[in-house]
Amino acid sequence: MRKHPNVTHLLASRAARMHRKAWAAAFAALALTSLLLGAFGLALASAGLGHARVERYAGADLVVTGDQNTRFTAKPWGSDPETATAGLTERVRVPQAALKAVREVPGVRAAVADEVFQVGVRGGEATGRPWTAAQLAPHALRDGGGPKHDREVVVGEGTARVGDRITVRTSGTDVTYKVTGIAEGPRPAVYFTSREAHRLAGHPGSVAAIGVTAGPGTSTSTLHSRVRHALDTAGLKSVGHRADGDGAGLRVLTGNGRGGAEFLQVAPARAGLLALLGSVAATVVLIALLVVSSTIVQALQQRSRELGLLRAVGATPRQLRGAVGREVGRVATVAALAGAVAAVPAFLGLRALLDAHDALPPGFELPLSPWLLPTPLLTAGLTLLAARLAALIACARTAKVRPAEALREAAPGRARQITGLVLLFLGVSSAGTATLQHGEAAAAAAGAATVVLVIGCALLGPWIAEGAMRVLGAPMRRFGGAGGHLAAANCTASARRLGAAITPITLVTAFALVQLSADATMTHAAGTQARDAARADFAVTAEGGGLPEGALERIRQVPGVRAATGVTRSTVVLARRETGSPRLERLPVLGVTPGGLARTLDPGVREGDIGELRPGTVAVGRDQARALDARPGSTVTLRFGDGTESRLKVVATYDRELALGAFLFSQEQLVRHMSSPGSDRVLVASDGAGAKTLRAAAPGAKVVAEPAPERLEPEDRALGEVVTVAAVGAIGGFTVIAVLSTLCLITIGRRPELSLLRLAGASRSQLRRMLRLEAAASAVTGLAVGVAVASVPLLAFSAAMARSLPYVAAAQVALIALVVAATTAAGTLPPARRALRDRYPSPEH
Template sequence: MRGGAGRPRTPRTKVTALLATRAARTHRKAWAAVLAALVLTSALLGTFALAVGSAALGHARVERYAAADLVVAGDQNTRYTAKPWGSEPETVAVGLTERVRVPERVVGVVRRVPGVRAAVADRVFAVGFRGGSAVGRPWDAARLAPYAVRDGRAPRHAGEVVVGVGRARVGERVTLRVGGADAAYRVVGVAEGPRAAVYFDGGQARRLAGHAGTVDAIGVVAEGDTRADELYGRVRDAVDAAGLRGAGTRAEGDSAGLRVLAGDGRGAAEHLAAAPARTTMLEILGAVAATVTLIAVLVVSSTIVQALRQRAHELGLLRAVGATPRQLRAAVGREAGRIAVAASALGAILSVPSYVALRALLNARGALPTGLELPFPPWLLAVPLLTAAITVLVARLSALIACARTAKVRPAEALRESPPGTPRRITGLVLLGLGVTSAGTATLQHGQAAAAAASAAAVLMVIACALLGPWIATGAMRVLGAPMRRFGGPGGRLAAANCTAAAPRLGAAITPIVLVTAFAVVQLAAGATLTHEARAQAREVTRADLVVRADGGLPHHALKRIRSVPGVTGATEVVHSTLVLARKEAGEPQLERLPVLGVTPEDVTRTLDPDVREGTLTALRPGRVALSADRARTLDAKPGSKVTLRFGDGTPARLRVVAVYERGLGAGDFLLSRDEAVRHTSGTTPTQVLVATDNNSPRTARAVAAAAPGTHVDGTPEAVRKATHVEPEDQALGEVVTAAAVAAIGAFTAIAVLSTLTLIAVGRRPELTLLRRAGAARAQLHRMLHAEAAATALTGLTVGAAVALVPLLAFSLAFTGTLPHLPPTQAILIVTVVAATTAAGTVPPVWRALRGRYPTG
C-alpha cells in the first residue's frame, strides 16, 4: 500500500498516523486551548510582520513634484563615523527634519544638461492669510505638480498672487503676512491643488523666502524623448563635476550634500519628516515585534508542554508496552503539526484586518507625519504565511521537546514521575542573576543603553521565573499554606495540601500570570513614568500665562510692544527645532536627533523656569547653549566648556555652555538662542511668544492682542504647555504602538493563562472525582478550588510585579531619577484581568466532576 507522493506506508508510518489521529480525537479539549494560543500567535506575528513590511516599503508622498522627472535637493541625512573597540570604523546616519538648502547656482548647472527641458527652482515659506497659515511658492513651481490656473491668470508682477480654490476670488485684494511684514496683494488667479497654497511672482517669491543665494529644491523636467534613468546619470554627473555641495550644512565625514531624486524618492524633498519617521517606525516596530515573538514562543511552548504533561502517563504507558522513541516523537509531532497548521492559517487570515485596525489607530491618533506613504502591495499578503510557517515550526519543536524525556527512558521506567532537575534550577538562578545584573547596569547608563539594559533585565527575569516555577510555587505555599490551613477550613487544608504536593503543576499555572503581569507593568509603567515626570516638570518649567502665535511671523517690534503692555511682566519669543548629537556608546557610533527650544534671552527667567543650577540663561547668544544636568553629565560639560553639536539642518557647531539646568524632561536637553535656532530651521515654523502677566486677566490678554495685531492669543494651560514643552518626535508613534502591543499581548497572555489553567483543571478531574467518592462535600471542593485560584493569582501577581519592579527601578532612576509610576486604573485593570481569568480557568472546567454523579474520567 502506498501513501501520498508515492511513498510506501510502512508499519511504522501506520502506527505513527494511528497514534496521532486517535490522540487528537481523544484530547480535543486539551488541543482546543493550544489551538487558541496558536491562532493568536500567528495573528500577532502576522500583524507586526505586515506593519514592518509596509514601513520598510514606505516613502514620502509625491505631490508637488509629481510632474517632475527628477528633483535635485539637499542630502537630508547627517553621518558620523567612529571606530568601535577592536573593529573597523563604522558610519551611522540619521535623517534631518530641517531643510538642507541647495545653492541657487545649481539651477544653471542643471539647465545646461542635455535632455533637460526645464529646471525650476522651488522655494517654500510661511504666509499668514486671513487669520490662518498658508504656504507661499513661486508660480513657476506650480508646473511641477502640475497645478494649472482654473480661473484668471498667472501672476506677472510683485503685487499679484494666485491662491488655492476657496481662499479668495479673482480681483479681490488680500493682506498677506510674510516674515512679520503685512502687504496687500491682488488675486489674479485661482489654481488647482492645495487650498493653502499662495503663488507669487518668481522675483517676489525670491525676496520673501529669504535665505539669499539658495533654493529649497529644483524640479527637473526632461525632454520628450529623454528617459528619466538616462537623465538621472547626466544630472548626477553634472552636479558632481561642478563640485557642488549643500548650502553650508556638511559635517566631517558627510557626503557631497546634494541628491538627485527620482520615482518615489522625489517625495523626500517635499515632506522632510517622512523619512526620519519611517526609520523611527521601523525601529519601534522591530523592537516591539521582537518582544512579541519572544513572549509568543514562551506562551505557545508553555501551553503545548502543559497539554502533553497531562498525558505523561499515557505516553509512558505507550513506551512501556513497546512504542519506540521515534514512534512517540513522530506521533506527537504529527499531532501538534495538524493542530498548528489549521490554527496558523486562521491566524494568518486574521492578521490582515488586525493590521488594518493598527493603521487606522495610528492615523486616528496622528502618530504618522503628514506625507508618509505606507504602501501595501498584494504580494505583502504572503508575509503572514511565512509567520504562520514559523508558528507551526515552533509548535512542533515544543511538542518534541515536551515528550523528549518520555521517549528516551527505558520502557520499565516510563511510568515513573521525576521532579524538576538540578540543571533547570541552576539555569533559572543564573538567568535571574543576569537579569538583576543587567538592571544594575541600566542605572549606570543613559539614553538607549539604559533602556536596552532594563528591557534585557525584564526578559531574562521572566524566563528565569518560568524555569524556577516549581520552586517559586513551593516557596509561595510555605508562606500561604499556614493561613490557608488556619482560616480556610477543610477546603483551605485540601488546597494547601494539593498545592504543596503538586508544585510543578502550580508552577506551570503561575508562569503565564507572571508573564502577563511583568510584561504589562513594564510596558505601561515605563511610558507612564516618563510622561508623568515630563508633565510635572513642564508645569514647573512654565511660568507664562499666555502664548501668542503668529502665522507668517511676528510683526516687527511686536515683542517690544507686548513687553510694554501694563500687567505684562515678561515676554519671550520661542522657536521649536531639532539638534543632532553625535557620540559613542560602548565604542559604537551613535547619532541622536533631539528636540530643542530656541528662546530670546531677555525676560526668559520670567516665562521659563528650568531650575538653573549653574550659569545663567540670560547669557544665551548665537554660539552658546544651555544644557540639562543629565546631558551635561553625559557630555562631561559645565559652564564655560564647549560641546560639539549639529543643528537640525546638519550644520556642525561648537557651542559654549552658559548654563546647566535640572528640568530636562520639561525644557529639553538643550536651549538655544532664538536667532541661532531660526538660522537653521526650514523657515516655515510659526513664531510663538510666551507672555507672563501679574494677574492673568482677560483685560491683559486683550491688550496683548492689540499690541500684536494679526496674532492669536491663547491663555489655556494646554496651549501654553504645548508651546513650552519639548517632546520627542516619535513619542506619539511609540505610545500608539506600545498601547496596541500591550492590548494585544495582554489579551493573548490572558487567554494563555486561561488555557493553561483549563488544561490543569481538565487533568485533575479524576482526582476531584476520587475526592468526591471519598466523602468530600461539594462546597468543600469549591472552597478548595477557590483557595487554589486565589493562591495562584496572588503568587503570580506578586512575582510578576517583583520581576517588573527591578528593571523599572533601573529605568526610572536612569531617566527620571524618580520611582516608577503606574496609573491606578491600569494597575486595577491588570489585577482584575488576572483574577478573572484565574477564576474562569480553575472552576468551570471541573464542574462535571463536582456534580452528584461520579464520572470515571
C-alpha cells in the first residue's frame, strides 16, 4: 500500500462510492450551511451599501443640509481615543445665511431653499413644501399654474382639482386654500408659496435644506469643492447648540447621499440593521460550524473500524488523512457551491419579507450589486474549510495510533470531560454576568452563555447519556418488554452514540427557546407594564397635521374631565462608556404634561415627585437609573433628537420603563427639539364627560373610548422581529436537518448490529419497539437538556431586563417538541427498514 502511487486517490474514490448514503446526510448539512452563510453575507454586504432613496432632490446636483449625526469620543483603557456615531431622527436645520453664501459660489445655476413639514388634508397626511423646491425633483405641473398668493397651493395628483378649495390642517389649525395647479410626484404633497411654507414650518432664520444645481460646464465634483469651501470660509454651522463641536458643521451631499436629507430614519435604521445582522450572522456561523463538525465527525465515526483496518494493514497516517480529506473535499465542494447558488434567492426572500412587514423605514434601499454576488463564494470557502478541519479532527486518533492498536475503540477521554465541565462553568458565569448588565450588554452575555453551554453539553454528551439512562432505563425495562430491555442495554452500552444523537436535539431546542423567549419575554413584560400604567378613559388623537391649537386646555375645561395629559413621542441619545469604549444608545422617550399625570398615566413612581417635571428636569426609569447611578437630585446628560446636549436634573425614578421608556420629559421641553412639535394624543380621565363633548373641544380630532395603553416600541422592533423569525426559521430548519442527518448516520452504522440481532432471534416487532424507545430516549433527553441549557441564560436575561420569569407561548413550545419527536422518529426508523425487512439477513461489514 505504501508503494502505490495513487493510494490516497484510490481510497477516497472507493470510499465515496461505498458510503453514498452516509455522505448524503453530510451533503445536506453542508449545503444548508453554505446557503445560510451566503444569504447573511449578502444581507450584510447589501446593508453596508444601503442608502436612502433619492426622490425630492433627484434633479439637484448637491444638497446642503445640517449634520444629522451626533458623536461621542472617549479613550478606552490603554488605547487611542475612539469616536462613536449615531444618527439623528429630528431634522437639524441650515441657517438662512447659508443660502446667500451658496448662491454666490461660481458655477451655481440655482440654489433653492426647501422646507419639509407634515399637513393634514382630507383625513390624510401630506408633505408640505414651497413650490419653488418642486424643481429640485423635478416635479412638473400637469395642470394649472403655481401659487402666487399665500392662500393658493399646488397639490399632488388625486388630491383635488384646479379651482377647488381645500382645507389644510397645519400646526393644529385649519386653513382653506385655493388649488391653482396639479403637480406630478410619487408622494402626497401640498406646495405653498415660499413665504407661506417658511411660516408654516415654524423655524424662522433657518431652512430644512438647500438644493443646488450646477451651471453649464461645471462638474459636480468641482461644484462640491467650491460650495464646501464657501461654507467653511463663512464659518456656518448647523442651527442650535450641538454636543460634538466641530462635528456640527453643515454637510454637502452628492449622489445617493442626497437621499439622507429626505429620509432621516434611514441612517439610524441602517446602523441598527448592520448591528442586528452582524449579531445574528455570528450566531449562525457558530451554530453552523458546530453542526457541520458534528455531522462530519459522525459520518467518519461510523467508519472507525474501516479506517482502523486500513491503518492496521499498513496505511500511513498521511495516506489516511489524505484519503479522508479528498473524500470530504469532494462532497463539501459540491455542497458548498450548491448552497452558494441558492443563497441569492434566499437573500431576495429575506428582503421581500422585510418589505412585506414594513420592517424598514420608507426610502431605505438595499441594493444587490453584481459585484456582491461573489460573497456567497467566499462563505462557501468557509464551509469547505470547516468540513476539512472537522474531517482531520475526526480521523486524528486513528491516523496517529500504531497499526496494532488501530482497531481498538477509544473511550471518551478525561480531557474532553474536563473541557466540557469548564465550558459549562463559563456558560453559567456568562449568564450570571447578564444579570449585572443592562440593555444590549445583557442580551449579548445571555446569547454567549447559550452557545458556550451547548458546546459544553456536546462535549459531555456520553456522560449526559449515561446519566439519562440511569433515569430512563428502569421504566424502559419494566414497561417495554423485550424491546425495552434491548433498548436500555443498547443505550447503556453505547452512551457515546446516544450522546451524539442528543447533541443536535439539544442545539435546536436551546436555540429556538432562547431566540423566541427573549423577545416574547420583553414584549409580554412591556404589555403588562403598559396595562398597569393605563388610567385614561379616552384618548383624543389628530386625524392629520396635529391636534388643534389650544385643544389640551379646552379639553381640561370640559365638565366631567378630571385630568388631561398631552403625550408626545421622540427619541434621545445617551452617551456612555462600556469598558472604556464610547457608546451612543438611541432610546424612545415620552414627553408629557405633568399636571394630573397619575390619573391618566401611572409610571409607578419609586422616588421623587413626577409632578415636578418641567424644562431642565427628567424622570428616569429604575433600571436606567441604576445603570447611570442616578437618583432624585442628581443630574444626567442626554442628547435630544436634534443633537442638542443638555444636563438635566432628575426629579423622580419609576418602575414601568419597558412600556413608557427609559426617560420621561415635560412635553414643553421635548417639543423644542422636534421637527414637527405637538401632541401625538391627549389622554383623558373622565367623571362623566363623553366622546361628543370631547370632540367638540377638539374639532376634527378622533376620540377613542378605552384607548390602547400607552406603550413605546423600540425603533427597530419590526426589523428585529422579522430578522429573528427568519433566523429561527432558517437555523431551526437547518438544525432539524442536522438532527435527521445525525440519526440517519447512526442508524445506518447500526445495520450490522440489527442484522445480527435478527439472526439471534429478535423479531421485527421487538426491534421496532427497541428503535422507537431509543428514539424516545434521545428525544426526551435532548429536549430536557435543551430546556435546561436555555433556562440558564433566559432566567438571567429576564431578571436583568424584565424583572420577571421567562415567557414563551405554549403553542411554540408544543411545536418545538412535536418537530423534535417527528424528526427523531424519521431519522431512526426508515434507515433501519432494510435490516428489519429481511427475514434472514446476513451481517454487514
